[in-house]
Amino acid sequence: MSLVVNGVQQSLLTSSNHANERLKVDVGQTGFWEGREFRVSYELSISSSASRVLKFSSPVDFILQSQSLTCDEHGILFQAYRALQGTEGGVFDGYVPIYKNNFQSTAPDYTGQVAITTGGTFTPIDVNSSVETIRLRTANATAQAVTVGGAVSGERGLAAGDYYLVFSNLAGSGTALGVYSLIFEERP
Numbered sequence: 001m002s003l004v005v006n007g008v009q010q011s012l013l014t015s016s017n018h019a020n021e022r023l024k025v026d027v028g029q030t031g032f033w034e035g036r037e038f039r040v041s042y043e044l045s046i047s048s049s050a051s052r053v054l055k056f057s058s059p060v061d062f063i064l065q066s067q068s069l070t071c072d073e074h075g076i077l078f079q080a081y082r083a084l085q086g087t088e089g090g091v092f093d094g095y096v097p098i099y100k101n102n103f104q105s106t107a108p109d110y111t112g113q114v115a116i117t118t119g120g121t122f123t124p125i126d127v128n129s130s131v132e133t134i135r136l137r138t139a140n141a142t143a144q145a146v147t148v149g150g151a152v153s154g155e156r157g158l159a160a161g162d163y164y165l166v167f168s169n170l171a172g173s174g175t176a177l178g179v180y181s182l183i184f185e186e187r188p
Contacts, residue, residue, distance in 0.1 A: 008023070029065075029185065031063070031185035031186070031187070032101055032102050032185075033102065033107070034107075034108055034110060035100060035102055035107040035108045035109070035110035036110050036112075036185050036186045036187070036188070037065070037100070037101040037102060037183065037184070037185045037186075038098050038099060038100060038101055038112055038114065038183070038184055038185075038186070039098075039099050039100075039101050039181070039182065039183045039184075040096060040097070040098055040099070040116060040180070040181065040182040040183075041099075041179060041180075041181050042054070042096055042179065042180045042181075042182075043177075043178075043179050044076065044167055044176070044177065044178045044179065044180060045175055045176075045177055046076065046167055046168065046169040046175065046176045046177075047169065047175050048169055048171065048172060048173045048174055048175065049169060049172060050168070050169055051121075051166055051167060051168040051169070052118065052166075052167045053092075053118065053120060053121055053122045053164055053165065053166050053167075054096060054116055054117070054118050054164070054165040054167075054180075055088070055092045055116065055117045055118070055120065055122075055162060055163075055164055055165075056114065056116050056162070056163040056164075056165060057114065057115045057116070057117070057161075057162050057163075058113065058114045058158075058160050058161065058162075058163075058186070059113050059160055060113055060160050060186050060187060060188045061157065061158065061159055061160055061186075061187045062114065062157075062158055062160075062184050062185060062186050062187055063155050063156065063157050063158070063184060063185040063187060064155070064156045064158055064182075064184050065155055065183040065184060065185060066154075066181075066182070066183045067132075067180070067181065067182045067183070068149060068150065068180070068181045069134050069136060069149065069150050069167075069178060069179070069180050069181075070136070070149040070178050070179050071136040071137070071138055071149070071176060071177065071178035072138060072177055072178060073138060073174070073175065073176060073177035073178075074137070074138060074169065074170065074171035074174050074175065074176040074177070075135070075136055075137035075138065075169070075170030075171050075176055076135075076136050076167055076168070076169065076170060076176045076178050077133070077134075077135050077136075077167070077168040077169075077170050078132070078133065078134040078135075078136075078150075078165065078166070078167055078180070079124075079127075079130035079132065079133050079165075079166045079168075080130055080131050080132035080133075080163060080164070080165050080166075081122060081124050081129075081130055081131065081163065081164045081166065082131060082161070082162075082163060082164075083161055083162040083163070083164070085124055085125055085126070085129055085130075085131075086122050086123050086124035086125050086164070087122070087123045087125075088120055088121070088122055088162075088164070089120055089121040089122070089123065090119060090120035090121045091119055091120055092117035092118060092119050092120040093117065093119045094117060094118040094119040095115065095116070095117055096116040096117065096118060098112060098114060098115075098116060100112070101183065110186075112186060113186055113188065114184070114186060122164040122166055124166075130166075134150040135150070135170065136149065136150055136170075136178070137170055137171075157187075165180070167180065
């Protein structure tokens with residue numbers, strides 16, 4: 001039986017000293033501890049005037065926690081679209097690795113439901129209607145190597161469905177190189 005102090009169970013307090021007692025607060029994410037949080041680190045190599053499209057397919061609602069893009073050669077434009085904002089083409093048959101964010105032995109055995117594929121195309125109805133945009137361009141001067149980055153953070157709840165992540169080469173010549181990183185939590 002738990003002792004009640006000032007209407008609060010003692011097990012929920014940080015101290016038995018009345019002057020120093022505080023409520024215990026866990027700042028961790030429940031999805032992380034339940035094994036429903038995942039991450040992606042995807043290396044990009046985009047030839048001149050080309051693009052790479054990742055199709056993010058989720059049968060369940062999810063929380064987009066953060067995404068970032070770095071570029072160390074030329075420039076990359078990132079635009080995210082919802083399925084209703086354009087037309088899919090080609091075949092998305094290349095699977096992008098998705099990793100659990102919590103590999104601890106105490107994490108529950110949860111099987112992720114999201115699939116991220118590449119290989120196809122996406123043509124937006126209006127190229128300026130993306131729901132997310134990040135633009136990066138490196139200096140690329142002789143004898144200089146500069147990595148630039150951009151990120152979007154802050155939790156956003158998104159509905160189950162298909163999303164298209166389009167990465168385009170901004171340079172017009174040469175191959176743009178970078179890394180796209182993503183953290184999300186499934187909400188079954």
